[in-house]
Amino acid sequence: xxxxxQGNDSILDSRPFTDDEVQFNLLxxxxxxxxxxxxxxxxxxxxxxxxxxxxxxxxxTENNITDDDIKELKDDFTELYKDVDILTFVAKPDIAILLxxxxxxxxxxxxxxxxxxxxFQCPSVIEAKQVNGRLRQAxxxxxxxxxEFLSGFVYDCFGKETTSEEQLETAKMYIASKNLYIWECxxxxxxxxxxxxxxxxxxxxNEVYTIPDMRGKGFGAKIVSELCKIILSEHKTxxxxxxxxxxxxxxxYKNVGFTECGKVTQISFNFESDGI
Numbered sequence: 526x527x528x529x530x531q532g533n534d535s536i537l538d539s540r541p542f543t544d545d546e547v548q549f550n551l552l553x554x555x556x557x558x559x560x561x562x563x564x565x566x567x568x569x570x571x572x573x574x575x576x577x578x579x580x581x582x583x584x585x586t587e588n589n590i591t592d593d594d595i596k597e598l599k600d601d602f603t604e605l606y607k608d609v610d611i612l613t614f615v616a617k618p619d620i621a622i623l624l625x626x627x628x629x630x631x632x633x634x635x636x637x638x639x640x641x642x643x644x645f646q647c648p649s650v651i652e653a654k655q656v657n658g659r660l661r662q663a664x665x666x667x668x669x670x671x672x673e674f675l676s677g678f679v680y681d682c683f684g685k686e687t688t689s690e691e692q693l694e695t696a697k698m699y700i701a702s703k704n705l706y707i708w709e710c711x712x713x714x715x716x717x718x719x720x721x722x723x724x725x726x727x728x729x730x731n732e733v734y735t736i737p738d739m740r741g742k743g744f745g746a747k748i749v750s751e752l753c754k755i756i757l758s759e760h761k762t763x764x765x766x767x768x769x770x771x772x773x774x775x776x777x778y779k780n781v782g783f784t785e786c787g788k789v790t791q792i793s794f795n796f797e798s799d800g801i
Contacts, residue, residue, distance in 0.1 A: 529563060550727055558576035562574065564605070570587045572584070618790040621792050625794075629794075637793055642769060643766070644789065647778075656744055659708070663717065667696075674696075676692045678732060682768065704721070706720070706752060708747060716733070716747075718731075727761060764786075
């Protein structure tokens with residue numbers, strides 16, 4: 526049986542969860558949402574967290590979870606989401622497939638692996654090669670170029686074409702947060718990186734993008750390494766996720782000092798047609 530808990534519960538600040546908190550860092554964002562859905566079991570060997578149904582649920586399981594707790598999780602997960610018309614969730618790869626297969630069989634719905642990610646942390650920075658330019662916060666004057674960067678980022682990551690005009694309000698939102706940084710060289714913006722979330726022990730970086738004609742020259746590594754230095758100076762650990770379909774970026778982050786902390790798999794269900 527699932528037990529609901531509040532975002533300030535110590536379970537998210539205690540072992541064994543903290544052993545995996547880089548891998549499941551998004552649960553710290555979920556816990557801070559206005560009315561999060563947070564569940565565990567009597568053994569506290571699982572956590573299900575979701576800020577809203579339209580966003581993915583994150584499902585953590587301890588590494589030595591028992592077969593009985595896995596069986597209970599499959600049944601409880603299916604019961605929890607029995608009446609939904611949208612469902613995406615993220616879990617450790619083996620658990621993700623177990624839950625997907627069970628839910629698919631019970632609900633007769635098809636599913637797909639929509640994303641596979643590796644989690645990384647940077648305990649110390651490996652000095653990036655020297656490149657010209659400087660790091661600075663993005664300002665409202667950068668809105669147009671940032672909107673172009675976001676359009677490129679969306680295409681690179683998701684294969685979705687958007688215009689810079691469509692990304693303009695998002696660009697302004699990122700800039701207003703004062704967490705978006707750029708690498709500027711000779712008055713030209715080359716790269717961007719965003720501090721997405723600041724939790725008790727970790728700071729998550731995302732939206733790392735370098736203009737195509739300047740890639741492979743060290744600018745992406747430089748902006749990330751400089752951000753990591755700032756984060757480490759605040760006695761927190763930089764973390765990020767990478768898409769496993771992009772091995773080049775995975776290698777680039779390792780060169781900066783990031784180390785792998787575990788893979789997660791995102792499953793998406795199709796509710797428009799019944800499974801076979």
